[in-house]
Structure formats: C-alpha cells, structure tokens
Amino acid sequence: MMILFGIISIVTVFMVLCVFYMIVVEKTRDIGILKSIGASATQIALVFLAYAGVIGLVGSLVGSVLGWRVVRSINEIHDWVVQVFGWRVWDREVYVFDLIPDQVKFEDAVNIVIVATAASVVGAIIPAIRAARMNPVEALRYE
Amino acid sequence: MSKHANVILEARDIHKSYWLGQIEVPVLKGVDLEVVEGEFLAVVGASGSGKSTLLHVLGALDTLDQGQVTFEGVDVFAADESYRNQLRNRRFGFVFQFYHLLPELTVLENVLMPELVGSSVVAWLSKADRSEETGMALLEQFGLAHRAHHLPSQLSGGERQRAAIVRAVMNQPVVLFADEPTGNLDATTGRQIIQVLMNLHRGGQTIVMVTHDQEIARTADRTIRLTDGRTRREG
Numbered sequence: 001m002m003i004l005f006g007i008i009s010i011v012t013v014f015m016v017l018c019v020f021y022m023i024v025v026e027k028t029r030d031i032g033i034l035k036s037i038g039a040s041a042t043q044i045a046l047v048f049l050a051y052a053g054v055i056g057l058v059g060s061l062v063g064s065v066l067g068w069r070v071v072r073s074i075n076e077i078h079d080w081v082v083q084v085f086g087w088r089v090w091d092r093e094v095y096v097f098d099l100i101p102d103q104v105k106f107e108d109a110v111n112i113v114i115v116a117t118a119a120s121v122v123g124a125i126i127p128a129i130r131a132a133r134m135n136p137v138e139a140l141r142y143e
Numbered sequence: 144m145s146k147h148a149n150v151i152l153e154a155r156d157i158h159k160s161y162w163l164g165q166i167e168v169p170v171l172k173g174v175d176l177e178v179v180e181g182e183f184l185a186v187v188g189a190s191g192s193g194k195s196t197l198l199h200v201l202g203a204l205d206t207l208d209q210g211q212v213t214f215e216g217v218d219v220f221a222a223d224e225s226y227r228n229q230l231r232n233r234r235f236g237f238v239f240q241f242y243h244l245l246p247e248l249t250v251l252e253n254v255l256m257p258e259l260v261g262s263s264v265v266a267w268l269s270k271a272d273r274s275e276e277t278g279m280a281l282l283e284q285f286g287l288a289h290r291a292h293h294l295p296s297q298l299s300g301g302e303r304q305r306a307a308i309v310r311a312v313m314n315q316p317v318v319l320f321a322d323e324p325t326g327n328l329d330a331t332t333g334r335q336i337i338q339v340l341m342n343l344h345r346g347g348q349t350i351v352m353v354t355h356d357q358e359i360a361r362t363a364d365r366t367i368r369l370t371d372g373r374t375r376r377e378g
Contacts, residue, residue, distance in 0.1 A: 033243045036204055037257040037310070038232020040225060137205045140243060 005112075009119045016123025020052060024127045031131050032139025041132035048128035049121055056120025060113040068109065074100045151215055151349065152178035152201060152318055158209035159196055170196045172372030174210070178318065178351055183344040185360035186353045188369035194353040195322050197369060201351060202235050202320045203227040215317075232261040236311030240323035242303040244295040250306045251291040254278040257314045281309045285339065301332035308339055312348070319343065321352040325359060337362055 024031070031044055070077070078100060082088050090100050157174040160167045170193040178184055178201075188194045199205035201212060203219050212219040214234070219227060231237075236257075244253045258274045259267055267274075282288045285305045295303055304324060311319055321340060325333030337359055344350050344364075352363060360366045368375045 029243070030245055033245055034256075034260065036231060036237050036239075036243070037260055038228045038230075039260045040228045043260065135205070137199050140239070 005115070009115055012116065012119040013123040016052060016056075016120050017126055020048060020124045020127035021130070023051075024048065024131045027131075028134065028139050028142040031134050032136050032142065035134070035136035036140065044134075045128040045132040048124050048131055052120045052124030052128075053117060056117035057113070059120070060116035063116070064109045064113055068104050071102055071104050074102050149180045150177045151180045152176075152351075153213045154197075154201060154210065155213075156210040157197070157200060157207055157212070159193070159200060159205070159207050170372055171200070171207075174369070174372070174374050176201070176367065176374055178349060180317075181344075181347055181349055182365060183340070183350045183363040184352070185363035185366045186351065186369055186374075187355065187357065187360045187366055190355060192369045193372055194355070194369050198320050198322050198351065198353045202237060202318075203230050204237070229261075232257055233314050234317045236314070236316035236319045238304070238307050238311050238319065238321040238324045240326040242295065242300075242307045242327075244303060244307060244310070246295055249292050249294060250287060250298065251275070251278055251282065253295065253306060254282065254310045254313055257310060261314065278309075278313065281313065282306075285309050299332075300328050301335055304328065304332075304336050305339060308336075308343075312343065318349045318351060321350060323354055324352065325354070325356065333359070 034044060034047075078090055092098050154174055154176040157171045157176075158169070159171040160169045162168070174193075174197055176197070186194050186197060196205065200207050203212070203214075207220060211221075214230065217226070219230065244250075245256065248256070255274055255278050258270075258278075262270070279288060279291060282291050285308065287302060287305055287309065290298055290302055290306070295306065298306065304327075308324075319340075324340065325336050328336060340350055340352065341362060350363075352359075354360050365376075
C-alpha cells in the first residue's frame, strides 16, 4: 500500500512539475510585469507555490469527498455493473469476503490530503525557482 | 541649490552587451548621463541604438557589464537586489510601449498592483480601502474612472497607456521612465499621451522618456541622442 502510494506521489510531483513549467512559460510576460513594479524573486516564487498549494488542497479535498462517496457505495456500484454489463469484478468465490470492503479511515483520508497538497507544492518548486530567477527585461520581451 | 545638487540619477561609463550565441553585440559603449530633479529628459536615437537598454539599466530593470548608476547618491548595482526591487516599486515608475498591463486583472487592480507588491499581507489588509480610494482618484484624474472595472482587453490603446501611466505613478515615483510611450499608438492618441506626461511634468514629476520621434522629443526640456552606443547632448 505504501509503495503504491509512494509511486502515485512521485507521479503527481512529476505531473505538477510539467504543468507548472508550462504555466510559468505562459505567464513569462506577467512575471516580467510584476518584476518591473518591484516584486522580489521570493514573492514571484511564492505566487506559484501558493497556487500549487491551493490547487493541491482543493483537488485533494474534492478527490477525497468523491473517493469517500464511491467507496461507501462500491458494493451497489458493483451490483449495478454486474446487472447492466454482466462484469463480475469481485468474485465472491475467489475472495475471502462476500462484500468489497467499503470502510474509509478518516486518518488515511487526512494523510492523503496532506501528502497530495505537499506533492503539489514540491512539484511546483523547480518552475517557481525558474520564474523567480527570470530577468525582467527578457520576460517582458517574451512572445 | 546648485545644479549638481539636483542631480538625482547619474550614469557613468555604462557598458552593456548582448550575446547572440558566441557573438558579443555591444549596445552601450560608455554612456554618461545625468538626470536632474524635475526635468523631462528625452533620449532619442535610431532603432537598435540602445535607447531602451539604457532606460532599463537606469531603471534597475536590467544589469550592466561595466560602469555605475547612482540614484540619490546610492550605487544602484553595488546595492543588493532588495534595494533594486524597492527602487522599482517605490522610487521608479515604468511606462512601456506595449502597456504591459496584467490581462486577467481589471484596470483598478492593475493600478493597485504596485501598492500590493510593496506591502505585507497584514499591511495590505489594513490599507486596501484607502489604496483603492487613491487608485480611483487617480483614474478619475486621468479620465479612466468609468473603466476601473474593465479588463485591459476592453480598452482602447490610448486608454491602456493612460492606465499604465496611472499604475506607474500610483506610488508617487521620483523618476518616471517611459519607453516609447506613443510607439504603439496613432498620432492623435500619441499626442494625448504626451500631453498626459507633460501635465505630470508640470506637477514636478521627473521623466526620462525614450523615443525615436524627434517631434515628441521636442516636448522635453532636454534631449540626448544615443549614437553608436554613446550619448550626445542635443539641447
């Protein structure tokens, strides 16, 4: 479970890095504008890190609520899939349990939200540093 | 007060090159310049003569390779980065040819941005209302109050440039740098923008303007020509 969670976190960090790299490129001129009116490198970096933090927090909260709802109804969903498509994913003759486990541990959900938010911020660090180090004149000339 | 005492911005032996791959392209080759408090200085020169580069170096937007820029007696490039950030935020204002307003923000939000950038979160929360009033008053003064809540994309070129001027003067800068402020406007609108700058100058604003247009340069108190990376006084 921990290995799976770790792999997902690494993939998340890499994806956030890619997305934020593109956002920084797209916002190059705006970064130049902010620097021309006196924004410091730290302020520029914080804008992107805060953005990543908010996206990570909101995304993981929404994901957790949706995930909780799906897990709580997983047996009903499974029955519906069997009824409509005839696909039996959870074969009661193979597994020990009759029903798919549908309990959500609150502490696990909280940990996932924290790690997902942190992964989002970590993924944005390199693009944020790149944005912070931009030369204002070159940024303003960017097309 | 002697004339020398009124010099607020001084450039000495400024050298600046750009690199095109391995090839060095010298742009400024020993520029000397003085800006006297309250004057309207025009820097003219052919396209590619380094006018904008000089303005960027004077305004601490860009670095230099050699030489010294002194503002109010302080060596700008010997000081740390936070000093230059403060200069750009509190002491200098910039007006660019292509306006450079933040496209997702309204005109009022653009105008308030220098104040926001220069404040801590707590300080901003305590003075946001007052700053908004100041911003609105400035927009009113520049005939843009009705555009305060519009996006820059909804404004005409002249209105965008006036909004950019309002943003530049929001923090009451000591020096206003204008880089080809009429370069992207038609002749009539360009004259209106120059009139706006003239009005600011009459109110005591020090202005350094870069232009390739001789007619516009004549509106300034003093003109300096940039030729082959060096300055020559014209009048």
